[in-house]
Amino acid sequence: MAEMSDINIQKLTIVQHAIASCCGAIITSLFVTPLDVIKTRLQAQSNPFHKGKCFVYSSGLTSHVYVCGRGDSKTWYKKPGHFKGTLDAFVKIIQIEGIKVLWSGLSPTLIMAIPTTAIYFTCYDHLCEALKNRPGKNDEYVPVIAGSLSRFGSVTVVSPLELIKTQMQYRTLSYKQLYLCISTKVAVDGWFSLWAGWTSTILRDVPFSAMYWYNYEHLKKTMCKEVGANEPTFFVSFTSGAASGSIAAVTTQPFDVVKTHRQTQLWESETLKIPQKDGKSTWAVMRKIVAGNGITGLFTGITPRLFKVAPACAIMISTYEYGKSFFSHLNEKKNQHP
Template sequence: MSTKVTQRKLQPVLEDPRFRIRPLQQVASACTGALITACFMTPLDVVKTRLQAQQSTANKCFLYCNGLMDHLCPCDPTMPQLKPENRLNGTIDAFVKIARNEGVGSLWSGLSPTLVSALPSTIVYFVAYEQFKMHALEFHYKYLAEVKGSPRGREIPFHIPLLSGVSARVCAVTFVSPIELIRTKMQSQKMSHAEMISTIRAVLKTQGFFGLFRGLPPTILRDVPFSGIYWTCYENIKSFFGVMEPTFGFSFMAGAISGSLAATITTPFDVVKTHEQIEFGEKVLFTDKPVSNVSTLNIRKRLWTIYRLSGIRGLFAGLGPRLLKVAPACAIMISTFEYSKAFFYHYNVQRHNEMLLIANTKRNGV
C-alpha cells in the first residue's frame, strides 16, 4: 500500500515539464536499448541462421528475426556439404562448435549491419511512442479539466498506449521499409554503389515505386497489432501495480509478459509475412532476372490458404521459437529503455536544481 501511495505522489513530479525527458534523451535511451538487445540476441541469430542454412539444398532463402528486425538471407547451393563432425546438431551443439572452430567472436558476426539497420527503426519507434503518448495524455488531462471538471486520474487510459503504439509502429515500419529492401539485397552478395543503384532501378522497373515497400502491408498487419497489444499490456501492468517509475527488474518482467502475449496473438500474421518475404526474395532479390509476376494474394487469402493446407497449427507455426526470441528481446529492450529514461530524468532534476542554486546565489550577491 505504501508503495502505491508513494507512486501516486510521484506522478505530478514525473510529469513536470521541467524534468521531462527530452527527445534527444529518448533517442539515446532507444539506442542504448537496441545496442544491448542486439548484443544479447545476435548469438541466437547466428546459431539459427547456421542451422537453417545447412538444411537447405536449393537456391532459396530463409527469414529470421532477432526481436529488433527481420533478416532475409539467401542459401548458396554451391556451398560444400559439412563433414559429419562439423555438422550442427541442435542449438547447444551449434554454440559449442561455432565457438570452438571459429572463435567466440564469430557468434556476434553480423552485429554491425544489424545495428546500422535496426537503430533507425528502433529510434523512430520508441521516440514516436513517447511523443504520441505525451501529447495524448496532455490532451486527455486538458479534456478532464475543462470539459468534465474532474481532476486528472492516476491511471493512463486504456486507449492511449494502444493508439500511441499503433501510430509509432506505422511510422517506424513505413520509414525503414525501403531501407530494409536495399539492405537485404546487399546482404545476399557484395555490391558496389553502382550495382546497388542498378538493383533499385530493377525493382522499380519490375515492381513499380511500391515495390520498394513490398511486404509492408503484412508487416503492418503483424507489427501494428503487436505494438498496440504490447504497449497496452505493459502500461496496464504498471498501472495495476501502481508503478510510475519501474525498476529494471519490474520492466524486464512486464516487458517479457507483454511481448509474449502480443507475439502469440499476432503469430498468424507473422507466418503470412514470412511467406510473402521469402517468395519475394526468391523471385526478385536473390535472382539475376527479377520477375514482375510475384503473387499478390491479399492477407485474408493467404491466411485461408495456410489454414486450408495446415490447419490452425500452420497459422501458429514457429510460435515456440518466436516466443524464445521476442520475449527476451522485448524484456531487454524495454527495461534498458526505462532505466535510461530514469537516468535522464534524475539528470534533468539535478541540472534544474543546480541552475536554481546558481540563480539564487547570483540574486543574493554571494
C-alpha cells in the same frame, strides 16, 4: 505513477529519447543474436537449406533474409553441422568456428534496428504525452493509440531500407549501381514498389505494438504499486516487458508466419529471379497456409519466436526505461546547478 512518467517525459529531449532507445536496440541485439544463430543452425540440420535458397533471420527486433551457399554471395551462413541440442550447438560453434560466429548477422540487424527503434520509441513517448494532455482525456487507451501510430510510422519510414538491404546482401553493389537498380525498379513498377511486403508487416507489427504497450503500461503500473515505487525499477520493466511481449507474440503469430513467407518470396523474385505463382496478397498467402497445414500452420514457430521476443522485449524496454531515468536525473541536476 502516470504523473511521474509525464514529468520524466517532459524533462527529456528528443535526442535523449533517441539515445536511450538506440542503446536499448544495441544491447538487445547483442544478447539475442546468438540465440537466433543457434536456432538457425539447428533448423538447418533437421531441414537443410538448399543451395541458392534463403531463410529468414530475426533478432526479435528486426528480421532479414539470407541466401544459402552461393559462391558469389557474402553470407554468414556456412553449414548446419551436427548438433545434439542448443547447448551442444553453443559449445561446438565456439570451439570449431570461434565465438564471433555467434554474432553473425549483427551488422544488418543494427542497421535496421537502430533507426526503427529510435523512431518508434521516441514517437511513442511523445504521442503519449500529447494524447494525455488533450481535453476530455481517457488515458486507458492512450498506449494502444500511441503504440499503433508510432509503429505504423516507423515501419512505413524504414520499409524501403529493407528492400535496399536485400539487394546489397545478395551481391556487392557500388552506390551508383544500387541507385540504378532502385531507380530502374521505381521506373518500371512505381514508387510503391519500394514498400513491397509493407502490408503484412503492418498487420503483424501494429497489433503487436497496440497489445504490447497496453499490457506493459498496465503491468508496470500494477507492479509499481505493489512494490511502492514511484518509478519503474529494472525488475519491474524487465518482467512487464517479457510478459507483454509474450502475449503480443502469441496473438500476432499468424501474421509473423505470413511475413516470413512474403519475405522469402520477395527475396526469390527480386534477387534469384524465381517467378512467384502464389497470390501476392496477405490473405491469399494465409489461405494457402491454412489449406496446406491447417490452422496450426499459422502458428508454426511460435516456441522459438517466444524464446526471442520475450527476452528481446524485456531487455529493450528495461534498458530504455533505465536510459530515460538516467537522462531525467541528469537534467534535474543541471537545472539545480546551472
